[in-house]
Amino acid sequence: MAGPRGDVHIGISGWRYAPWRGRFYPPGLAQRKELEFASLMLPTIEINGSFYSLQRPESYRLWHDQTPEDFLFAVKGSRYITHMLQLKDVRQALANFFASGVLALGQKMGPVLWQLPPSMRYDPGRLDAFFSLLPRDGRAVRALAGEHDERVAGRSVLEPVRGLRIRHALEVRHPSFVDPGFIALLRRHQVALVVADTAGRWPWLEDLTADFVYIRLHGDKALYASGYGDAALDHWAARIDAWRQGGQVDDAKLASPKVARRGRHDxxxxxxxxVKVHAPYDAAHLAARLGLATGLGLDEELARVLGAGGTGRAAPAR
Structure with a gap:
């Protein structure tokens, strides 16, 4: 299997937000077309609904069909697994999650994000057992998903996707994870540590633990609300550029003194x-700093194509 090429995918977490309607989404755009519009603006989106409940195969199929051929989804793992069971005895729950329809995304399926609750402390034995269960390709997903129970009976997708590779990322929120042993465990299982900017509320770590980097930008001053200014976007662009080329930034915030093996990272x-409709514009402005194209600036034309009124505004300048 070829190594990562250093591809960069910048997008948004979720797409169904009432305050975005009439601002990011053009006035008159039908809600059923919001994903299509957002996917023409940005090349990747995190699916959040899968965190709150098991989605249905028809939803995953619809999301697949509404987005461009080269689009990628990240899929947020079930909070039943992470928050309620807290990763303990989760084989059945994992089988149900992967049987619920995620395979219907086909080659548009990107990383799976597992977000731990702030109260959950570092437990190496529990994490090791959880990581060992995680499927890494289509066949492994099929084998695990085949163990599903009656909760997804008659509403599952089990067909493996040829050539599918499944990557996993873990977002932690308890200070006990600032531990070199945790970083070593992630590297052994090739699970990416999420680089999370949470306005100083939870740990920010930049140890490279897999062949890809997963970043979540929740707001640098106010959680979920503040936008990213020019200096902040320049800061993130420099980091992403270093990581995609196989380097590490000099001021990286690390839990382990051991340097990761060098190599390009996706x-x-x-x-x-x-909250204040910053996300899609911040994503577009960061992408522009890295020489990546987005659909921002074409929203008037796209609105006409999708049967909505014009936005009446241009994308904010930086």
């Missing part, structure tokens, strides 16, 4: 500062 970056 990068997935999602803006989760959705």
């Amino acid at each position: 990068v997935f970056c999602y803006f989760d500062n959705d």
Whole structure:
């Protein structure tokens, strides 16, 4: 299997937000077309609904069909697994999650994000057991998903996707994870440590633990609300550029003194500062700093194509 090429994917976390309607989404755009519009603006989106409940195969199929051929989804793992069971005795729950329809995304399936609750402390034995269960390709997903129970009976997708590779990322929120042993465990299982900017509320770590980097930008001053200014976007662009080329930044915030093996990293970056409609614009402005194209600036034309009124405004300048 070829190594990562240093591809960068910058997008948003979720797409169904009422305050975005009439601002990011053009006036008159039908809600059923919001994903289509957002996917023409940005090349990747985190699916958040899968965190709150098991989705249905028809939803995953619809999301697949509404987005461009080269689009990628990150899928947020079930909070039943992370928050309620807290990763303990989760084989059945994992089988149900992977049987619920995620395979219907096909080659548009990107990383799976597992977000731990702030109360959950570092437990190496529990994490090791959880990581060992995680499927890494289509066949492994099929084998695990085949163990599902009656909760997804008659509403599952089990067909393996040829050539599918499944990557996993872990977002932690308890200070006990600032531990070199945790970093070693992630590296052994090739699970990416999420680089999370949470306005100083939870740990920010930049140890490279897999062949890709997963970034979540929740707001640098106010959680979920503040936008990223020019200096902040320049800061993140420099980091992403270093990581995709196989380097590490000099001022990296690390839990382990051991340096990761050098090599290019693919990068997935999602803006989760959705409250004041900053996320899609911040994503586009960061992408521009890295020489990546987005659909921002074409929203008037796209609105006409999708049957909505014009936005009446241009994308904010930086």
